[in-house]
Amino acid sequence: MPSPLNDFTSLVLEINGERRAVAFPSHHTLLEVLREECGLTGTKHGCELGECGTCAVLVDGRPVLSCLVLTAEMEGKSIETVEGLAQGNELHPLQAALADLGAAQCGYCTPGILMAAKALLAERPDAERKDIEQALAGNLCRCTGYHKIVEGIEWAAAVMRGEDAEPPHHVLYGEPEPAAAQVPVSAPGAVSEPAPNARLEPPKGQNG
Amino acid sequence: MASETARTQPKPTSRPDSRPTSERPAPVTPEPRYIGKSFRRVDGRAKVTGATLFADDLAFPRMCFMKLVRSTVPHGLIRNIDFSKAREVEGYLGSITGADTPVPFGILPVSQDEHALCPDKVRMVGDPVAAVAAVTEDAAVEAALAVEVEYQELATIASLEEALATPEPRIHDYPKEGGNVHKAVSMEFGQVEDALAGADLVLEDVFFYEGSTHLPMEQHAAVAVPEDIDRLTLYSSTQTPHYVHRALAKVLELPPSRIRVVACSNGGGFGGKSDPFNHEIAAAKMALLLGRPVKISLTREEVFYCHRGRHPVLMSMKTGFSKDGHILGQHLKTALDGGAYGSYGVASTYYTGALQTVTYKLPAYRFDGVRVFTNKAPCGPKRGHGTPQPRFGWEVQLDKAAEKLSMDPAKLRLQNLEEPGRTTANWLQIGTMGLRRCIEAVVEGSDWSTRYGNLPAGRGLGLACGSYLCGAGLPIYWNHMPQSGVQLLLDRSGSVAVYCGEAEIGQGSDSVLAAITAEVLGIELADIRLCVGDTGFTPVDLGSYSSRVTLMAGNAALEAAQRARALLAEAVCDLLEIAADHLVFADNRVFDSSDPENGMSFQEACVAAEAKFGTLSTVGSYIPPRSPGKYRGAGVGPSPTYSYTAAVIEIEVDSETGLYRPVHVWIAHDIGRSLNPVMVLGQVEGSVYMGLGEAMMEEQAYRRLPAKYSSSLVHKHPSMLEYKSPTFLDMPPVTSYLIEDPDPEGPYGAKEVGQGPLLPVMPALANAIFDAVGVRIDQVPIQPHMILRALAAKARGKAARFGPSSFPEIDFGEILHVPTPEQGGDGRSIDDYRHKLRSGMRSASGTMTTREEALEKHGKLTTD
Ligand code: FES
Ligand code: FES
Secondary structure, eight states: OOOGGGOEEEEEEEETTEEEEEEEETTOBHHHIIIIISOOTTSOOSOSSSSSOTTEEEETTEEEETTSSBGGGOTTOEEEOGGGTSBTTBOOHHHHHHHHTTOOSSOSSHHHHHHHHHHHHHHOTTOOHHHHHHHTTTOOOSSSOSHHHHHHHHHHHHHHTTOOOOOOHHHHHOOOOOGGGOOOOSOOSSOOOOOOOTTSOOOOSTTO | OOSTTTTSSOOOOOOOOOSOGGGOOOOOOOOOSSTTSOOOOTTHHHHHHTOOOOGGGOOOTTOEEEEEEEOSSSSEEEEEEEOHHHHHSTTEEEEEEGGGOOSOBOSSTTOOOBOSSOSSEEOSTTOEEEEEEESSHHHHHHHHHHOEEEEEEOOOOOSHHHHHHOOSSOSSSOSTTOTTEEEEEEEEESOHHHHHHTOSEEEEEEEEEOOOOOOOSSOOEEEEEEEETTEEEEEEOOSOHHHHHHHHHHHHTOOGGGEEEEEOOOSOOTTTTOSOOHHHHHHHHHHHHHTSOEEEEOOHHHHHHHOOOOOOEEEEEEEEEOTTSOEEEEEEEEEEEOOSSOTTHHHHHHHHHHGGGSSBOOSSEEEEEEEEOOSSOOOOOOTTTTOHHHHHHHHHHHHHHHHHHTOOHHHHHHHHBOOTTOBOTTOOBOOOOOHHHHHHHHHHHTTHHHHTTTSOTTEEEEEEEEEEESSOSSOSSOOSSOSEEEEEEEOTTOOEEEEEOOOOSSSOHHHHHHHHHHHHHTOOGGGEEEEESBTTTSOOBOOSOTTOHHHHHHHHHHHHHHHHHHHHHHHHHHHHTSOGGGEEEETTEEEETTEEEEEEEHHHHHHHHHHHHSSEEEEEEEOOOOOSOOSTTTTSSOOSOEEEEEEEEEEEEOTTTOOEEEEEEEEEEEEESOSSHHHHHHHHHHHHHHHHHHHHTOOOOEEEOOTTTTOOEEESOOSTTTSOOOOGGGOOOEEEEEEEOOOTTSGGGOOOOSSGGGTTHHHHHHHHHHHHHSOEEOEESOOHHHHHHHHHHHHTTSOSEESOOOOOOOOOOSOEEEOOGGGTOOSSOTTHHHHHHHHGGGGGOTTTSOHHHHHHHHSSOOOO
16 A cells, blocks of 8 residues: 555645745645644634534635645635734734624634635625625534624724724623613622622631 | 724723822722623633634644544444554554453443443444554544444434333443433422312423534544653543543543643533543543553544433423412423433433422422433533423423413513522522513513514514523532632732633633632733643632533632732731721722822732732632532532523514524523623523524434444434534524622622523524414424424314323332422421432432432542
8 A cells, every 4th residue: 555655745835925835645635734734723623524614714815614625726825814814913803803792702613704704894895794694604603692793793894994883882781671670689780899708718827 | 993902901990099188088999890891801812813722723742643443333242343454554553442441430420331442332323442543643544444343233222212111232231220211210399299189270291302412613622641651631622621630530540640631722512521531531541551642633423422412301291370370380200312321411310300490489399300321422411401401391381371371471470480589399599589670671672562462473472481500509529628719829020820620611711710800909801810720730620511610610719819819908008007998909009998199009019918928829719508408319400599581582484384583582681790791691692592503403313224224323414514503694683681680699799691591592482483373382493394284283173283292101210209398398308218228329329419418428528
């Protein structure tokens, strides 16, 4: 049986604007080469079968499922991953918005969603909610229920259009309790700091 | 604006007051800096930059790769394993089998029925029979495929009915009663027969709740790094590093002090990463044998075999009501299809009964439950653990009762509400109870009073409620130690390190710890570093399950931070010559509350304290209050307090096709107090999403292959494409209300939010379908053909319903009678002593006897 080690490809990839030479088994996908050869583990995988969207990266600006493309076909193409989104230490507006809204809970779907959203907004800066939902329909997220992600993308889109936008109050704090329903139970308002757990011993010795 | 600096930190809300002190101004009470504010979670930046390291992102020098050889038959004896072809694969390093891991393990002390690699018998397709390691992952895959295993097949058991009817062959050789019943329980609180006999309306329903799986986006992965022949570290995607630590020590037969388990950030858990797993233990064993780091990353298909998700449950529910709509008593029977292993199943069985009593007053209650073994991936805890199934039945049945009694479903619920501070019939202690406000909020928000029952045909509204634990009152194994511990380390730099064994699974537990610590010490989140989920360095926290972390680890952090503040205050008082209780810690300063100019920076305070006391460290820990229930089985259900939720769903149903679509969800959650509202909302919305998935489409279902293939029992669709889950396009708008009524048990009054909001979703959807088209669907997921069948039955004048028709005859064993608080009971069963004698070995169950009984029996504190 021929050794698999003989069947490898070497080429130059351009990732996040940086060119680098890589060698890899010829059948390896872009997902594998990004994560294993290039050390760019920001791109995630949830199925390796093109079913979850977690591995999305941009190839020449278009979202692509990196688990489904062979790296050998990537020569001369421009690849963008989540690691290339921030400018220096400054987060991309999409990143900042998703972070601020808690739209990355476990954060595992987040890189794929950020890349898909970036491609959408590049094409349609005025994307509306239904466009966002459509563009991201192939990205599954099990944590968020999707709303915070959509709201984050809307907010970032507004910022990228140069608008002085803030997320609506209900996005950050929920709908105010309807007045008719308000029943005073115990004193709300200012935080009263709770007493230490009374069932436990008080601190012993100087360092508790 | 969404720039990098926007709202990362809330603006400081108090500044030192510079008025002259001669006026003796009123003391400054600083506004909370973080608590109650929607701040960016502490791991937010790492998660949007791809910097967060999940287990599969780790790499170590000389790391090799492992794959498991998994059973292709659902039930059989292993006759032979042949590695000869695998050894030929270039890069092959070694292999192990069940002979290398003979010690059984399992999450519950009472169900030690799993092996890292099956020694002699396989119980499901996907059971691991061998592990092979190789230099590359490709080679490991190839070598694993080249391993040849011979099985002697046994008859398979595919369903609850088959398990009940087929005592032989047994899937496990326990319990001693024989057959394929894993656990049977029967208990009665008060006189249910009498209550039902005196009722004006008795409803008897049979419901079925299909199993579903967690489907975390991250597939499980683990890396074992050996440090010596008898010492190692395991990095894993686990919600419960402490329990993995215990299982590793047991199976590897090493002192726990030689093993360190690190929970990496989990890419979602939902209960699916709460068991110790065979692949974790096999990787550790392999690493010790090979003397090099070993990584295993599961494929999506393998994650379906790990499962531990929602149990399929068949339920019978018989409830009596007075004609004015008071609930008089209930008899609930549940039958759980447990799959191939015990997992949390004994606890799951009790959970299908335990929380029926905490929402509405239920003066008399009987619960019978049974769990069976089948040759399928084992079920366990998924978001809501055992409670969504009976909650579905209960809330649908209440809707039916309202219909029969011609009462508004909201009014029926409001007039039966359980009360804060009461002890339920099954001896659960209610804390604060915000369900009234929750119901009122969603009723108001959805304009229920004018729209319910009055929408055009095909449109409907449905209401349902739910409640969940804020942490299980008892640990999984008996002990008198804290359930959560936090240690703080402060030094002259003014930085504060927080050590805690909790696992960040996306729910935001790191942010809870950091915010509480920062709030108490008056510093910023950026001044805090966290070390979590590391059994080698952090105080034990039992893990991220049962919605316990905010309350338990939060209270431990609060205590540790208050102790640290007391130390700093003592040192600062000496220097500033003011009384400690006049000091304020805020805005990175420590100052006189009446004279804010008189103070110093937090860092200077640390210097003063380090000079006065030496190295600065404090600890805090949390033990839940004791529950009043003392009967056998009283260990499942108690919690320091309970969260409550109400939801209204509006739906649109096409009665031609049966297709339907939720149009809007209003949901109100009694959170006690939101520590971070935007993160609380994320949990609420995520729960609605997951609940809709279960209600509408998700199924962890099996089928037998046609005989011409193998008659094998296989998972219907172990892939993400065919296991249907809601996408961006399927989520309806959600209006969320956070109902705040601070609970004295919670840190700053906080209760849980990770699981509770899922509970009302499924029944609210079913109830909305009834309002829309007048048919009852008594099972989930609700599929269009079910609606059509029910509509057709209705048109023929038959019962306008789709659902299971009957509940089988089941022997639930001897009934335990427990007088209720209202009957003057003391929390024990009347036949306590007799029962204990007869049930013999079964009372060795860790979770199922009371703490007192266990301690009495062992005569000492136990750690095992
Ligand atoms: S890993 Fe799931 S689509 Fe690529
Ligand atoms: S944030 Fe966890 S899967 Fe999306």
